[in-house]
Amino acid sequence: MKLEILLAVVFGGSLLTYLLGKISKRARDILAILVLLAATAGIASLYGRSSTAILCTGFLDFPLVLRIHPFAWIFALTIAVVGLCAVIFSWHYIRKKGRTDFFYFMMLLVISSMIGIVLSGDFLSFYIFWEIMSWSTFLLISYNREEAIAAGMKYIVMSVAGSLVMLVGMISLYTQTGTLVFEGITRNLNSASSGYLQFILILFFVAFGIKNAIWPLHVWLPPAHSEAPSPFSSVLSGILIKIGTFGFILLIYGIVQVQVFVNLGHALFNVRNLLLLLGAVTILLPTFIALLQDDAKRLLAWSTVAQAGYMILGIAYGTSESLSGGTLHFFNHALFKSLLFMVVGAVEFRTNGVRDLNSLGGLIKKMPVTFAAGLIGVCGLIGVPLTNGFVSKWLIYHTLIVNHSPFLAFVALLGTWGTILYSYKLIHHIFLGQLPRKYEQLNAAPVSMKVPMIFLSLAVVVFGVLPGLPLHVINLSEIGFGMEPLAINMWGVVTGSGTIQMLNIATALTLGGIVLWLFFRMGRKNTRADQLDNYAAGAPVPADRYQYSVKFYDPLTSMIAPYLKDTADNFYSALARGIRNVGNGIRRIYTGDVGNYVMYIILFLAILIFIQLYWKVW
Amino acid sequence: MNFLSEYTYYIGAFSLIIIGLYIILVKKNLMKVIIGFSIFDTGIYLFLIAVGYLREGTAPVFSKPGLDAGKMVDPVPQALVLTAIVIGVAVLALAVILAIKIYAHYGTLNLRKIKEQRW
């Protein structure tokens, strides 16, 4: 499929979906799914291709260029597939709410513009699609009104700031190189000085970092993710913030070549070290902040921030193995994080909007499929072997350890430890423990929610067992960037200092599982005891008091909470307060008396005249 | 003295501007301030027209045959001032109605007494 036609299909399809919704709701839902299916098929048919297409030659005297290459292909495919799952998930979810046409339209528009971003071949079209994405995202975050408006505001303010910084970078690049097409910039950037490159990189890092939620720029993300409607949360967390990751890869590997990037600046003061440091902080702080959350979606949102840190580590490290790890982690994270948001969304849908972990529990009996999906997702998030997170995290750890970065490796491992803690909290509080009385009549998730969840769970497992599939595409893109590809096969990776073969691991684990199963089979049969069938000192205790999933990590929480204030958020609040105070101070001179205003003007004039009379300046 | 006779119109125009500014600066009464604005406006119109004047010139109207085009005053400032006057009256009316509303609301036209006017 040609690139122009692909873009026309997705953008036209979104508009058509909106119009069709005025006629028939059912047809609209089907059309939305069909559009994304077509997009998925179209992107899939572009596999392995590297080509460019001119979309339009004379837009503001700049050419608009589209291009496809393996690296854009894997992003585009992920976007289309996760978008498709989210749209299928919306089928039942959104029906309870109003303005469904608008929701579908915006959802498709966001997905279309993201596809446009990854396919764009010059900065102008990149920027245009970027802005479409930002603003439609804002509308979707604010979809639920009330608190969501504030969350959306927070998002759009930061997003606009990032866009403006990016615009400055673009203009600077244009004046330096005379073109906005990526290839031309790469060609003309050879002569640029190291200081200029660092300046450009920092400008773009701010823009992409806001979208990717790197630590001091992440403040918009937790409220936005938790307030957005759940299908969109999964898109937001799964792929939208990864557009920032895409930008990082594009900039570091596609435009400023990676050899240049690694050798930039002085020993300590270079953007690479800065980025690595920020990546480490991004892993460490949000992981433990996530541990303190009681809101399921907010917990997942903080987890997203933390996982983005792994990708930043992988990308900024600058070896082909780390890039593989970072890109693979993007791919895996898109799968399991959107899966987890769908799980939470399904629970929220059935319990009428309950997201508070402390009031849920025991839903495994009511929603077994959702539980299974959630378990697989959480395993992927932690990086349990046989799920996809394992391979990407292994690659990142391996890079860090082999290249002698003990501190970063330690931080990454510590982050995983925290990930295990909060993942367990999530799965336990929702699905395990006692079932509250009020949820005894709960139904399982509807089919439209089960289908994408099952699909994504399967994907998590399949790509966990067969990591060679995505790694093959990543290798292609690394060849495209002029780097040495990893030695891979279908089951894993072979490096000089260590090998990972999922076949062996799978065999070992299966054997171990069989042994364990036999062991337990041979032991005593366990018996199931009623919750109230225990000794309570003769006093009957109501069942709801046995809610073991409240204040789960209380001791740990009280230990670490004082150190985990969201300092970035507080900093921005303080900044806003300071600006407001200064503004109020300045407003003092605007007294509302017209005479005073004229007095200021006359005063200024008089000073000018005085200067002229005294010094004869002009 | 030569200067005075040479620049009579300029002096008149700038006197009006200075007097208008003085009223705006010093007077507390809102209606008086608006009167000051009107005088200020008039001064500016007078200055613009005076700039376009040509000594011994005639009005830029070919009302009768035999008029010398080279001796006509500049029509451009006149055209500018013409429209400015008409707009000025509309803006003035807007200011006056605002003053009336302020009086109806606060019961006074004294600018220093209207504390709430500070936004």
Next chain:
Amino acid sequence: MEIIAGILVLLMIASAIAAASFQDLMNAVIASCIVSLLAALLFYLLQAPDVAMAEAAIGAALVTGIFVIAVKRTKRFEE
């Protein structure tokens, strides 16, 4: 001609000062009306009959009318 212009300018400045100093707003309005009227005459002397016509109709009639209505509606005397 210059003498006439000088007298008119003097009169105009005098009535502008009067407009500034009158405590009675109605008097101030009439004084500003005179300023406009004299300005219209000066426009005529400056060979700008179009502007003179507009100034006479607007400055001397309409603006004065508007001010009179406004002063009648609000306080007549300056505090």
Next chain:
Amino acid sequence: MRKLISIILLGMVATGLFMSISQIPFGEPGERIGDHFINQGVNETGATNIVAAVVVSYRGFDTLGEVSVLFTAAMGLGAVIGLVRRKKTHTPIEPASLIVYTGCRFLFPVILLVGTYIVIHGHLTPGGGFQGGAVIASAFLLMYLGCRGKRIRENLSRGLESLGGLLFILLGVTGLVIGRDFLFSFLPEGEAGNLISAGIIPLIYMAVGLKVGSELTGIIDHLIEDTDELPE
């Protein structure tokens, strides 16, 4: 204190102005854009009144903008008046004396006629839409002040105003329609000095006259209405 500061500052500004105006020659010929208008205006536009030619023809687009500023100001005035809902207490209107009443009624059509004359002859003699409109509005002001109680119908004034604006824009667009520029003078220029000459200048001045006249009348009408209905 304030007075003192103001006088000092104004003295300073006056000194500066004095310094600068002494540089500007008064009444000397110089490089003027107006020379082109004076020399070519009659040939190019067919209007003997060069000011009218500048206002309507050379700067026609600006005039349209200025007319819309006028419209905006009048609209703002209406909005401010409508801002506060008042109780409607009709105070009896004190009638004017017989002499004033009769005088006003006698003068009203005469002033109206003069205003119309000024509007129509705008391209020949000093005058035009702005001046004539103002004269027409002053006629209505006279009516309002002298013959209390007589009012122009609001719909009529609003309709005339809209008609004026519409006419202006339609005349401008006609130029586009026949394939030339906005406000292109599509009528023949005729012989300079005749009443029917100068292309579309008289038509546009009529539109401007309608607009200015009804706009200013509307402003006065609003003011009077506001004053009359407020409790004393």
